[in-house]
Amino acid sequence: MKKYLKIAAFLLPILIVWSCVEEFRLDADPPTVQDAGFSFVPSAESDNILDFIGDGDFFLMVWDLGNGVRTEGRRVTGFYPLAGTYTVTLTVYDRGGSSSFSQEVIIEETDPTLLDRPLFNLLTGGLDAINGKTWVIDSARAGHLGVGPADSFFPDFYQARPNEKVGSGMYNTRYTFKLTGFEFDWNTNGLVYLNGAQGSAFPGAFDPGVGDLSAPFNSPGGLNWNILENESPFPVLTVTNPGFIGYFTGVRSYQLVVLEENEMFLRFRDAANEALFWYVRLIPAGFAGTPDPEPEPEPEVPAVGISLQDLIGNGEKAWKLRPAAQSFGVGPSPGSDAFFPNGPSIAGDRPCLFNDLFIFKENGVYEYDAQGDIYAEDYMGLSGGGCQPEANLTGTVGAAWASGTHQFSLTPASGNTRAKLTVTGTGAFIALPKAYNGGEYTIGPPRANESVTYDVLDYNADTQELTLTIDITPNGAVWWTFVLIPAD
Incomplete structure (x- = not known):
């Protein structure tokens, strides 16, 4: 049963202007003592751990928990392993100044094991x-x-x-x-x-x-x-x-x-x-550091093969992202989506991404067709995010990522070396514009006549599912993976 906590409240109005809040003007009324009020309750874990919450919500709320700890926020937790009386003070700030309110908290019993967390x-x-x-x-x-x-x-x-x-x-x-x-x-x-x-x-x-x-x-x-x-x-x-x-x-x-x-x-x-x-x-300090993960070792069985005819069909073949889970994601190894989205399909959230067409033709011609809409992100120079008309790219730093024609090449698998699919041209990409070998664009435009190479992680001749992956770090630490299927 919870021990009774004796509380003696008293008021200590304080008007302080710190350098950290010097931008607050003093031409407005300061907060009142009542504005700085707060309450607290013992936690479910221990009577010596108290959960505090301010009655109001201010830009800056500074607590002196009476145990040597100063902290900030509307909700804080105080640890009191030793029996005694502690004065807890909350100071709140707005543009008019500051005010403080204090309460005494009496902890009746010592709990020396409390800090062993x-x-x-x-x-x-x-x-x-x-x-x-x-x-x-x-x-x-x-x-x-x-x-x-x-x-x-x-x-x-x-x-x-x-x-x-x-x-x-x-x-x-x-x-x-x-x-x-x-x-x-x-x-x-x-x-x-x-x-x-x-x-x-x-x-x-x-x-x-x-x-x-x-x-x-x-x-x-x-x-x-x-x-x-x-x-x-x-x-x-x-x-x-x-x-x-x-x-x-x-x-x-x-x-x-x-x-x-x-x-x-x-x-x-x-x-x-x-x-x-x-x-x-x-x-x-002094620790040698955790080495970056080693690149995933090449498979001991022959790498997955895909032929040029598989890719271009009878002379021209359009591909799109498979609208299912694990078709578009990023993780610490090829094929993983542990970083994002970690399991669920995002096809319903980003329909404008899953209708894109990636078209491979004879003579090494590659065409990207956005189908009139794109998934916008800040690096493209677009605000608002989400699905937007492709026309919004016009005149932005991301204009080169719009629909267009580029070049491609396919390097067949050899032994343990995966097949590689490379697209070349200003703004050429498959599935994700910002990803390139060794990094991601944080702001456009894309580099001129850039080549981006994707490893063929898997190709299923029966279902015609093509899995591509790309390392966006110098050392195999982060991989994007995309699963493509033939478009209708």
């Missing part, structure tokens, strides 16, 4: 790690920084190459998490790396020559971390202002996609563009 131990090294655990960006690994759409859990749009951001300050910063006092030691070594939209918040921001901005900045100290474990779809790690991890996009809360002994992979919002989520990958 798997996520806490992986992040900090546990109770025995007096100096905490220090993490750094895994700079030697492809994809240590990336960005993708908000409806995905993979950086589909961009993955940084190994050591691509040298000189930005990103690789010099050390992030130390301590279990004692939930301390977050943020050692920037004098330089931080920022999204271009965040430069105004950092005086002296400059172009480091590797994209976006860098700025001189040192941690003021006294920072904390906190984890909300019951969030969906991933637990959320938060660090206090002005701290951030890896690359600043205007937020300080990070979804823990992966947290293991030697790897932390974070997903976080872009405050300037709600359609984007960013990713950073970290490893413990």
Whole structure:
């Protein structure tokens, strides 16, 4: 049965203007003490773990949990392993200023085992790690920084190459998490790396020559971390202002996609563009790093063969995406869709993608026919996304990806070497415009007279299903796979 928690509420109105909220004008009424009110309840797990929620919802809500932890957000969780009285204060900010409200919380019994939690131990090294655990960006690994759409859990749009951001300050910063006092030691070594939209918040921001901005900045100290474990779809790690991890996009809360002994992979919002989520990958300082996955070994049986006649029929043959699951996806190996969409068919969501025709003709002629509509994405220079008229591409950076005629060649399978299908021309592609060998376009136009080569992963002569795959990394880490069938 839950122990009774004694609560003594008292009011501490505070009007503070921090540098981090200096953009708020003082020509409006500040929030009231009542606006800063909050409530809390013991968690289902323990009377020493309290779930707090603010009564209002403000742009900035800063909590002092009374246990040495400062954190942000409307909902937070406080851990109190030791018996005692703790004063919890919530300060809310709007354009008129700020106000605070405090309550005393009395924890009646000590629970010394409370901090022995798997996520806490992986992040900090546990109770025995007096100096905490220090993490750094895994700079030697492809994809240590990336960005993708908000409806995905993979950086589909961009993955940084190994050591691509040298000189930005990103690789010099050390992030130390301590279990004692939930301390977050943020050692920037004098330089931080920022999204271009965040430069105004950092005086002296400059172009480091590797994209976006860098700025001189040192941690003021006294920072904390906190984890909300019951969030969906991933637990959320938060660090206090002005701290951030890896690359600043205007937020300080990070979804823990992966947290293991030697790897932390974070997903976080872009405050300037709600359609984007960013990713950073970290490893413990001094750890050699997790090597990129080895390319999938070639099959020990002869590779799948496909002939020119299979491809062009009696002189001309049109193909389209098979409208079924696992016909269009991306994953860590050929044929996998584990990154997206991970199982379901997307044919119903993207009909304009599944009616495209890929036509192979005699004399190496290849024609792409979009059937009047395309699946629009930002890299094409189109806004709004989704199915749109093909005519919208006219005059954009993606105009070359519209219907057109190009060239193709087919290299037959030999021994263990897969057959290869290559299309050549400005904007030539099969199934997905942005994918090319070793990367993806983040913005058009496509390179002139570019060749894109797809491996033939499978061909079933009975069903005439043709499976193509393409590696968009330099080392076999991410593969797009497409299954084509003859068009009616």
